[in-house]
Amino acid sequence: IPVENIRNFSIIAHVDHGKSTLADRILEITGAIKKNVENKQVLDRLQVERERGITVKAQSASIIYNYKGTDYLLNLIDTPGHVDFSNEVSRSLAACQGVVLLVDANQGVQAQTVANFYLAFTQELAVIPVLNKIDLKNADPDGVAIQLQNLFGIDKKDVLKVSAKVGTGVAEVLHAVIERVPHPPANRLLPLQAILFDSWHDRFRGVFGLFYIANGKISVGDNIRWVNAQKEYQVKSLGVLTPEELPVSELAAGQVGFVTCNMRDRKDAIMGDTVVLTENPAEALPGLMKSKPMVFAGVYPLDQSQHPLLRSAIERLTLNDSAVSVIIDSSPALGQGWRLGFLGLLHLEVFSQRLEQEYGAHAILTTPNVTYKVVIKGSKNISALGGSELHISNPATFPDPNIITEMYEPIVKATIITPDTYLGSVLSLCMERRGQQETAVNIDNSRVLLKFTFPLSEIIVDFHDRLKSVSSGFASFDYEDAGYIPSNLVKIAILLNGIEVEELSSIVHSSRAVDLGKRMCHKLVEIVPRQQFQIAVQAKVGGKIIARDNIKPYRKDVTAKLYGGDVTRRMKLLKRQAEGKKKLRMIGNIALPRETFIEILKR
Ligand code: GTP
Numbered sequence: 255i256p257v258e259n260i261r262n263f264s265i266i267a268h269v270d271h272g273k274s275t276l277a278d279r280i281l282e283i284t285g286a287i288k289k290n291v292e293n294k295q296v297l298d299r300l301q302v303e304r305e306r307g308i309t310v311k312a313q314s315a316s317i318i319y320n321y322k323g324t325d326y327l328l329n330l331i332d333t334p335g336h337v338d339f340s341n342e343v344s345r346s347l348a349a350c351q352g353v354v355l356l357v358d359a360n361q362g363v364q365a366q367t368v369a370n371f372y373l374a375f376t377q378e379l380a381v382i383p384v385l386n387k388i389d390l391k392n393a394d395p396d397g398v399a400i401q402l403q404n405l406f407g408i409d410k411k412d413v414l415k416v417s418a419k420v421g422t423g424v425a426e427v428l429h430a431v432i433e434r435v436p437h438p439p440a441n442r443l444l445p446l447q448a449i450l451f452d453s454w455h456d457r458f459r460g461v462f463g464l465f466y467i468a469n470g471k472i473s474v475g476d477n478i479r480w481v482n483a484q485k486e487y488q489v490k491s492l493g494v495l496t497p498e499e500l501p502v503s504e505l506a507a508g509q510v511g512f513v514t515c516n517m518r519d520r521k522d523a524i525m526g527d528t529v530v531l532t533e534n535p536a537e538a539l540p541g542l543m544k545s546k547p548m549v550f551a552g553v554y555p556l557d558q559s560q561h562p563l564l565r566s567a568i569e570r571l572t573l574n575d576s577a578v579s580v581i582i583d584s585s586p587a588l589g590q591g592w593r594l595g596f597l598g599l600l601h602l603e604v605f606s607q608r609l610e611q612e613y614g615a616h617a618i619l620t621t622p623n624v625t626y627k628v629v630i631k632g633s634k635n636i637s638a639l640g641g642s643e644l645h646i647s648n649p650a651t652f653p654d655p656n657i658i659t660e661m662y663e664p665i666v667k668a669t670i671i672t673p674d675t676y677l678g679s680v681l682s683l684c685m686e687r688r689g690q691q692e693t694a695v696n697i698d699n700s701r702v703l704l705k706f707t708f709p710l711s712e713i714i715v716d717f718h719d720r721l722k723s724v725s726s727g728f729a730s731f732d733y734e735d736a737g738y739i740p741s742n743l744v745k746i747a748i749l750l751n752g753i754e755v756e757e758l759s760s761i762v763h764s765s766r767a768v769d770l771g772k773r774m775c776h777k778l779v780e781i782v783p784r785q786q787f788q789i790a791v792q793a794k795v796g797g798k799i800i801a802r803d804n805i806k807p808y809r810k811d812v813t814a815k816l817y818g819g820d821v822t823r824r825m826k827l828l829k830r831q832a833e834g835k836k837k838l839r840m841i842g843n844i845a846l847p848r849e850t851f852i853e854i855l856k857r
Contacts (some may be wrong), residue, residue, distance in 0.1 A: 261351070360390045385414070467510075672725050751790055
């Protein structure tokens with residue numbers, strides 16, 4: 255197929271606006287898949303994707319479509335819908351010349367619609383606006399078309415209206431793709447340049463790379479070089495996804511396809527890397543933004559005997575999700591474990607769910623936190639990234655406040671879209687979370703788009719849930735990394751009878767300290783098992799106690815109820831109690847069972 259007859263495009267949409275359903279319909283009408291109920295969302299391959307109904311990993315499908323007597327090769331590149339995965343979205347867009355911007359005609363423009371539109375817009379892609387779900391009786395396509403005009407300057411005569419579920423208007427979407435999306439700017443006579451935008455690992459065939467051939471040609475048997483990875487391989491197989499794998503012997507500029515080359519380690523498949531021929535190498539293409547973990551959490555086995563199982567599960571999962579960062583960590587209470595870094599909270603949830611579903615590994619996940627930066631005395635300026643700027647994602651490593659000269663916390667730029675009836679409660683939630691309002695604009699006569707800056711730490715735990723609940727589910731939210739700002743941070747230490755319990759400390763903004771200290775003390779009083787003496791629970795910042803409480807003494811005698819009675823039963827109980835003690839962590843003379851830590855630390 256000549257380059258002129260190739261179209262590479264993605265569908266971008268807010269979660270649940272029907273992207274996967276539209277992709278399925280497209281595959282059906284092009285004959286790529288048979289029409290049947292089993293086909294529901296073929297591009298969503300992972301079990302968690304099907305269960306949660308969200309796309310996590312991008313997949314692609316190459317289809318042939320005849321339009322006005324000419325065969326076109328359409329490469330539909332799937333993208334994840336959620337905020338946390340916007341890096342995967344921009345990655346996939348690197349292979350595209352156009353996008354279908356899909357908007358639910360019932361819900362209207364949502365926060366991720368805005369974010370996705372700008373991703374496509376800044377990459378200068380052709381945008382085809384499509385309103386979905388017009389079969390619903392509350393659908394308001396004309397109203398939503400006005401929102402698109404107000405927000406993005408989209409002319410309403412360019413807007414298509416479809417029902418992905420019923421199939422209405424789907425063929426017109428393909429016609430618009432052929433007419434409005436330019437063909438790839440590819441030249442087959444130049445030496446090979448291919449850009450890698452996805453990869454996965456197969457137990458038998460090693461690493462698969464999904465790439466877009468920007469220039470030249472590649473054939474099975476060619477010797478290739480992965481420029482950034484600085485590795486050389488021989489091409490073992492090439493193919494396209496239809497979405498089934500279809501082997502081919504050659505891929506030419508403009509096409510999207512996969513390569514295998516006996517690559518064993520997925521770390522060598524660097525997103526955005528350029529693949530060139532070893533003889534006659536072309537220049538590297540500009541790389542892609544690397545995804546950067548923003549949210550960290552400790553992961554520990556429920557029981558240390560499960561440590562090897564959890565380790566191999568984490569290893570295998572990170573092979574398929576290179577955005578997760580892993581470092582080994584340990585805690586006196588929870589034993590050997592890891593500190594994992596995620597793109598955001600949803601990413602963390604998806605990861606832990608996959609850990610359970612795909613590997614049956616039960617793990618304790620601790621409350622997520624962010625990475626702070628501090629500069630300590632006698633050290634260089636923060637701009638001169640020297641060894642003196644500390645990155646702290648584990649509160650236990652927070653330095654003595656007396657030697658700290660500067661502190662910084664990560665912030666994000668957030669977009670919130672809400673019906674104006676909920677504006678008051680949405681604004682007060684944002685204020686509560688130390689949000690700084692940047693703008694507020696009406697996108698039609700009943701909806702407002704707000705731009706806020708938030709400290710990342712304020713939104714990673716439950717912001718999204720709270721936003722949904724204060725707006726009866728109508729407000730939507732999206733955010734992007736916005737660097738660091740100076741901040742006033744403190745470390746809260748928790749003391750039991752005057753002894754610090756390292757794993758319970760946390761780093762917070764100073765305005766949050768008293769509140770959190772009180773809550774921690776309160777919770778400890780509730781869940782720490784009483785002992786034979788009173789325990790003072792204290793929260794301390796620097797030298798100052800900011801909250802305190804007491805755990806009343808209680809004399810626990812497991813045999814107390816067995817007056818006389820059966821001696822062997824009594825021995826059994828005493829033995830069990832002794833065994834239980836082995837799992838205890840001693841804090842001074844206080845014995846804390848592992849379960850107590852799990853209860854406090856887990857999410
Ligand atoms: P992500 O993968 O998370 O981005 O979601 P998605 O955008 O792929 O949404 P999906 O295709 O899973 O559709 C979400 C829900 O909307 C499903 O319950 C679909 O059945 C429904 N849906 C999709 N298209 C239509 C439509 O045209 N009409 C109606 N009534 N429902 C639709």
